Amino acid sequence: MVHAPQTCEALLIWFQKQGGTVDLTSMGLVDFPNSEGGRGAIALKDIPEGHVLFSIPRDLTLSTRTSSLPTLFGLDEWKRFKLGEGWSGLILSMMWEAAQGPKSKWSEYMSILPTSFDTPMFWDEKDLAELQGTSIVSKLGKEDAEEEYKTKLVPALESRPDLFPSSERETHYSFHTFHLMGSRILSRSFDVEKWQGDEDEDENEMHEANTSMGSAMDVDENRAADPHSHRPEGEEHDEEEHEEGEEEEEEQDSSDTAMVPMADMLNARFGSENAKLFHEKTDLKMIATKPIKAGEQIWNTYGDLPNSELLRRYGHVDIMALPNGEQGNPGDVVEIRADGIVKAVHEIYPNITEESFSERIDWWLEEGEDDVFDFDWDLELPDPALAIIRLFLLSEAEWIKAREKSKPPKPKADTEVLTTLKRAIQDRLKDYLTSVVEDEALLQRDDLTLNHRQAIVVRLGEKKILDSFLTKIAGLVEQQSNKAGKRKHETEAPVKGHGKKSKR
Numbered sequence: 233m234v235h236a237p238q239t240c241e242a243l244l245i246w247f248q249k250q251g252g253t254v255d256l257t258s259m260g261l262v263d264f265p266n267s268e269g270g271r272g273a274i275a276l277k278d279i280p281e282g283h284v285l286f287s288i289p290r291d292l293t294l295s296t297r298t299s300s301l302p303t304l305f306g307l308d309e310w311k312r313f314k315l316g317e318g319w320s321g322l323i324l325s326m327m328w329e330a331a332q333g334p335k336s337k338w339s340e341y342m343s344i345l346p347t348s349f350d351t352p353m354f355w356d357e358k359d360l361a362e363l364q365g366t367s368i369v370s371k372l373g374k375e376d377a378e379e380e381y382k383t384k385l386v387p388a389l390e391s392r393p394d395l396f397p398s399s400e401r402e403t404h405y406s407f408h409t410f411h412l413m414g415s416r417i418l419s420r421s422f423d424v425e426k427w428q429g430d431e432d433e434d435e436n437e438m439h440e441a442n443t444s445m446g447s448a449m450d451v452d453e454n455r456a457a458d459p460h461s462h463r464p465e466g467e468e469h470d471e472e473e474h475e476e477g478e479e480e481e482e483e484q485d486s487s488d489t490a491m492v493p494m495a496d497m498l499n500a501r502f503g504s505e506n507a508k509l510f511h512e513k514t515d516l517k518m519i520a521t522k523p524i525k526a527g528e529q530i531w532n533t534y535g536d537l538p539n540s541e542l543l544r545r546y547g548h549v550d551i552m553a554l555p556n557g558e559q560g561n562p563g564d565v566v567e568i569r570a571d572g573i574v575k576a577v578h579e580i581y582p583n584i585t586e587e588s589f590s591e592r593i594d595w596w597l598e599e600g601e602d603d604v605f606d607f608d609w610d611l612e613l614p615d616p617a618l619a620i621i622r623l624f625l626l627s628e629a630e631w632i633k634a635r636e637k638s639k640p641p642k643p644k645a646d647t648e649v650l651t652t653l654k655r656a657i658q659d660r661l662k663d664y665l666t667s668v669v670e671d672e673a674l675l676q677r678d679d680l681t682l683n684h685r686q687a688i689v690v691r692l693g694e695k696k697i698l699d700s701f702l703t704k705i706a707g708l709v710e711q712q713s714n715k716a717g718k719r720k721h722e723t724e725a726p727v728k729g730h731g732k733k734s735k736r
């Protein structure tokens with residue numbers, strides 16, 4: 233990540249001039265090594281839990297609520313151009329504020345923001361190919377971003393040459409700048425809801441809100457809000473169902489997405505959070521959530537994400553000791569999609585018809601069950617994956633009964649189900665171009681580019697999880713076969729004249 237050469241000093245001066253307060257006896261901004269996040273905050277003395285490190289007036293956050301652009305553009309027009317949906321309104325506001333130069337309240341703040349990113353959104357095809365098998369590529373949403381720019385931003389820009397002069401189009405309103413602002417939001421914004429407290433509530437009353445860094449990006453309920461993300465297949469938003477009063481999803485209010493100066497200077501590492509942003513009526517406060525020793529980094533949380541998501545949103549990966557002694561990110565997750573399960577069942581049971589698969593999977597989805605199964609370092613076999621395999625293996629009579637009772641099968645890890653899951657995992661491993669051994673050897677080299685190295689770390693972590701599941705499944709199958717052998721032996725024993733009765 234490259235950021236403008238302006239010093240942290242300039243940010244601190246601007247921040248305080250604008251009404252922000254920082255306890256400069258307790259914390260400073262410094263350059264840590266890149267492996268520890270680069271520019272970040274350090275404790276200058278021992279800081280007790282509960283200490284307020286800095287406080288940001290709400291009107292110093294940059295969002296479509298605080299920028300004057302939406303009002304100048306006209307709120308009805310803003311709505312007509314759909315700038316209140318997703319991030320395009322905030323991106324346009326940030327472009328416009330940057331175009332105002334020193335006239336903008338956020339000018340100094342904007343000048344310390346990164347000007348390039350290590351996120352795969354900016355990788356070339358060769359580097360992207362290194363991510364094959366991981367879920368990142370399908371979530372990049374490059375085409376969605378381009379579509380958003382063309383269909384929302386460009387018409388809005390063209391409608392108001394007084395606000396967006398054509399002479400500034402290349403410098404401030406290009407597709408490249410759209411990407412840059414989108415990536416700044418993706419890696420630095422917070423979800424800052426309107427104050428929900430009682431009017432007469434104490435000014436100092438605090439709410440722990442959804443303000444972990446990047447929480448504004450936690451828009452899984454409404455992925456369309458993120459122009460840099462992609463709504464996975466099967467998650468289309470069905471307006472009619474909504475109208476018919478189906479389960480109402482809480483819509484993300486896009487004006488909650490805000491850039492929060494100073495709070496976005498904090499780095500994060502898995503399980504290391506020692507400070508967090510809290511909401512108050514007029515300010516947001518960064519408060520120590522643990523005692524922090526002098527010299528230690530002050531860490532926020534980005535939600536302890538898997539490396540695939542860290543790389544996609546922030547451009548870095550976490551590597552630390554795993555419970556099994558290896559190195560990796562304990563938050564890593566591998567996704568296996570339902571179609572991967574269908575393929576494995578079909579390979580082992582070729583007599584099951586296409587019709588039977590599609591009938592059962594349709595019903596499974598209608599029942600509201602998942603079509604993507606997460607495998608993580610807990611090494612717990614995911615119940616929905618076991619249940620869907622069993623669903624495909626039900627006899628016709630059992631299937632009819634399950635459907636009548638509207639009851640998916642129990643997630644029982646018997647040998648049939650385990651063998652099929654094993655096949656699905658083996659197939660999933662084939663999605664990656666390299667093996668664990670090859671990746672481990674590659675990581676020993678010192679001539680790798682950062683993109684290549686980070687791609688290897690992401691895919692290696694995922695493959696190690698899948699390998700660990702294969703080892704676990706092999707153990708379970710062996711246990712079951714030993715038990716079955718013992719039962720058989722016991723059943724046969726009387727015949728052999730040992731006189732022991734079968735338990736059956």
Ligand SMILES: C[S@@+](CC[C@H](N)C(=O)[O-])C[C@H]1O[C@@H](n2cnc3c(N)ncnc32)[C@H](O)[C@@H]1O
Binds near residue numbers: 266267269445501545
């Ligand atoms: C919210 S900003 C934090 C401040 C940032 N370091 C800066 O210089 O402005 C998030 C960015 O910091 C970097 N970062 C944060 N935590 C990191 C970590 N544990 N390792 C490497 N980079 C990290 C990533 O580039 C990420 O996109």
